[in-house]
Amino acid sequence: MNKYPNQTPLLLAVDCIIFGYDGIELQILLVKRAMEPAKGQWSLMGGFVGPDENIYHAVERVLETYTGLKDVYLDQFKIYGDPKRDPIERTASVAYFALIDINKYKAQINDVYEAKWFPINEAPELIFDHDLMVEEAKARLRYKAAFHPILFELLPKKFTTPQLQNLYEQVYNTKIDNRNFLRKLASSGLLIKLTEKDKSSSKRGAFYYKLDNTKYKTKFQSFINFIPNPEQLVF
Amino acid sequence: MNKYPNQTPLLLAVDCIIFGYDGIELQILLVKRAMEPAKGQWSLMGGFVGPDENIYHAVERVLETYTGLKDVYLDQFKIYGDPKRDPIERTASVAYFALIDINKYKAQINDVYEAKWFPINEAPELIFDHDLMVEEAKARLRYKAAFHPILFELLPKKFTTPQLQNLYEQVYNTKIDNRNFLRKLASSGLLIKLTEKDKSSSKRGAFYYKLDNTKYKTKFQSFINFIPNPEQLVF
DNA sequence: CCAAAAGTGTTATCGCTACACCCATGA
DNA sequence: TCATGGGTGTAGCGATAACACTTTTGG
Numbered sequence: 031m032n033k034y035p036n037q038t039p040l041l042l043a044v045d046c047i048i049f050g051y052d053g054i055e056l057q058i059l060l061v062k063r064a065m066e067p068a069k070g071q072w073s074l075m076g077g078f079v080g081p082d083e084n085i086y087h088a089v090e091r092v093l094e095t096y097t098g099l100k101d102v103y104l105d106q107f108k109i110y111g112d113p114k115r116d117p118i119e120r121t122a123s124v125a126y127f128a129l130i131d132i133n134k135y136k137a138q139i140n141d142v143y144e145a146k147w148f149p150i151n152e153a154p155e156l157i158f159d160h161d162l163m164v165e166e167a168k169a170r171l172r173y174k175a176a177f178h179p180i181l182f183e184l185l186p187k188k189f190t191t192p193q194l195q196n197l198y199e200q201v202y203n204t205k206i207d208n209r210n211f212l213r214k215l216a217s218s219g220l221l222i223k224l225t226e227k228d229k230s231s232s233k234r235g236a237f238y239y240k241l242d243n244t245k246y247k248t249k250f251q252s253f254i255n256f257i258p259n260p261e262q263l264v265f
Numbered sequence: 266m267n268k269y270p271n272q273t274p275l276l277l278a279v280d281c282i283i284f285g286y287d288g289i290e291l292q293i294l295l296v297k298r299a300m301e302p303a304k305g306q307w308s309l310m311g312g313f314v315g316p317d318e319n320i321y322h323a324v325e326r327v328l329e330t331y332t333g334l335k336d337v338y339l340d341q342f343k344i345y346g347d348p349k350r351d352p353i354e355r356t357a358s359v360a361y362f363a364l365i366d367i368n369k370y371k372a373q374i375n376d377v378y379e380a381k382w383f384p385i386n387e388a389p390e391l392i393f394d395h396d397l398m399v400e401e402a403k404a405r406l407r408y409k410a411a412f413h414p415i416l417f418e419l420l421p422k423k424f425t426t427p428q429l430q431n432l433y434e435q436v437y438n439t440k441i442d443n444r445n446f447l448r449k450l451a452s453s454g455l456l457i458k459l460t461e462k463d464k465s466s467s468k469r470g471a472f473y474y475k476l477d478n479t480k481y482k483t484k485f486q487s488f489i490n491f492i493p494n495p496e497q498l499v500f
Numbered sequence: 501c502c503a504a505a506a507g508t509g510t511t512a513t514c515g516c517t518a519c520a521c522c523c524a525t526g527a
Numbered sequence: 528t529c530a531t532g533g534g535t536g537t538a539g540c541g542a543t544a545a546c547a548c549t550t551t552t553g554g
Contacts, residue, residue: 190533191533191534192532192533208533208534208535209534209535209536212534212535231531231532232531232532232533233530233531233532233533234531234532234533234534235532235533236532236533236534237533237534
């Protein structure tokens, strides 16, 4: 077939900012880059979009390759296209943030890739513009999580409300009044209380909850304000 | 310099969904495509990202070429990358929606391009996946405008509150109680009342207002809920 | 004087925030 | 028994939504 004349093509890639939560801190998953340039330096997980492959498929493939996970929550938040961002060849990169259950990942650890979780504030310097991507991904995560219950994606099937509250506190770097938080949570109707308790972090134990998946799906589009005074959020 | 081996490059383009408001309806600006394929069919305004050109620069260039306008409100909302979306050659397209003052555009009319404003619900069928882009741009516009005062970008320097309310009603396809609307508007502090009246749409006349640009900038990041019950918005 | 659009107040409800103490348990 | 983290209630405030009539004026 004919082509458009006089146009300069470029490479298209995807990069993932993969967030996880270990019950204490928000983490990101990084990998040691396996190819030149910058081989051996820390980087986001990414890959080129293949011929005949659509972009979403490419991210899913990259994620599965590096983490073994499918059906992960993914949010395409920006494309980075500075002509000089990759010194080897012009490459535009579609950035996604992913939210995964860190425990599911652990089960799949794959030592082919040198991958490592880092607490969000202790991550090493990354190649190219990946540090910028991480910053912007964090901002977008905050923005979106202020109104949509996406942070549940970071938790295991069974979790406790203190865990959940701590997660919100980590993401927003703030203290939340736990009575108000639990009231909002209850009124959201998203949680189902289980009879079992988690005794690992206190003597009294905290009840496990699970997501009400039906309500989760129907309420996902709703704006639920889990964060006090979200006016300051940058987007 | 060396290149990445075995990667297939593609073309990168930008497409703009340009919204305008004539005081009555929300409109989009379309153009008759000047090249094959689909020459002569209606299309969004777009163009290829040049070598050594960053993406944002490309949109700005495209917008200025077609509308004569600079410094337009632009929001990059998605990249469309289906391998078959352009039948000639694989092209990924970064979609932006733009909000412009339709009067400024009129002053710049440029008959080199066959461009035409269409009421949003009376637009013709578009090429490729442009209809999908328009639908998704509308959804994003609604989403964002529910919390950020971006719709002011569609109005001329001087405007009346009935015009503004009608704009919100058009965008959300709903009736808004005007006492509540005006109260929210007043409490936002974004408007400065002028002494002049617009008599064009009523005998009594409606006061003109202008934006308080300082407050607009500081409040832009704030969430201002101009729409009752925004819970249903899709994003 | 009348039609047509602009402009104006009140009330009830709801959701949010601030705030401090008791409970359960293992060690 | 005590240290630790889990869990609970209330009151005041502010924002929202529902609701209808008066004002202005050109024709």
